[in-house]
């Protein structure tokens with residue numbers, strides 16, 4: 194090509210105009226920052242995971258990992274009581290969300306979801322690109338009503354429903370999910386990233402409906418956000434398309450080994466989840482006592498409305514080395530999302546937040 198040739202655009206138009214996903218801030222471990230902004234688990238991974246890490250066979254790093262994640266999928270299958278070929282593993286559940294969008298949508302098709310919810314659904318649609326249909330939850334006090342009828346009208350290629358939802362923390366009733374599963378023309382993805390903290394799950398809808406996927410992660414209940422491992426459960430007909438578009442080796446050998454060890458140690462995960470549930474209620478009570486509105490949560494975080502300007506409180510906490518999440522969006526910009534920490538961490542948060550309210 195001649196040196197004077199006109200330069201072409203670097204990016205596809207969809208990428209040039211989209212906003213990238215903005216994750217929570219990531220301070221270094223030794224920065225003394227209390228990180229309550231990404232809903233990581235307050236407790237460390239299971240000792241079984243750490244033992245598997247120290248005993249890990251280096252030969253498994255020399256080889257490519259199992260492209261089908263067979264052993265890990267078998268552990269999931271036994272634990273959840275579904276066939277092994279109904280499980281697909283991903284580099285975090287974000288990877289499986291990407292596969293779904295890549296395999297099921299194209300320009301001209303839509304992706305629908307109730308809002309507010311996990312912002313990545315919007316980002317993935319913009320990348321594809323696919324149009325989004327965002328239908329607001331009907332919110333009455335603490336009650337979030339899924340707009341079932343409106344979602345049923347969309348003819349979307351994919352409908353995403355996070356349950357428990359982020360940033361609200363509420364769970365969607367199974368009857369609403371079943372109505373969607375029965376009536377939608379496309380795929381229903383029930384994103385259960387926070388299910389370990391909840392008493393309900395929708396896994397049985399996967400058995401009932403060929404076009405339903407339930408998505409899980411090891412980032413929350415299993416304290417393995419840094420490992421990047423999630424999985425989807427669906428009937429093989431749906432998984433067949435996703436397998437065509439995944440990277441051959443989408444989950445690394447270490448994640449597969451440690452993830453299996455984590456899932457096999459249900460007792461440890463359940464004990465952590467129980468502790469966090471108790472700390473969540475203690476933190477909610479303490480925040481209500483100092484004038485916060487606190488939403489009911491089935492997760493490891495709280496959505497709260499402070500008696501003061503939310504953004505100012507977020508910034509003041511940040512200046513004092515405590516990170517929580519502020520969303521600069523209509524309907525959320527008067528609220529804050531706070532990950533539940535250990536009792537000591539929650540106390541540090543309360544001690545720092547209290548003077549901000551009363552001054």
Ligand SMILES: Cc1ncc(COP(=O)(O)O)c(C=O)c1O
Pocket residue numbers: 231232284285286287288311355358359384386409410411412418421422423
């Ligand atoms: C609703 C929801 N789905 C999926 C994810 C992503 O999970 P993973 O770490 O497995 O990619 C998150 C992460 O915060 C989430 O909030």
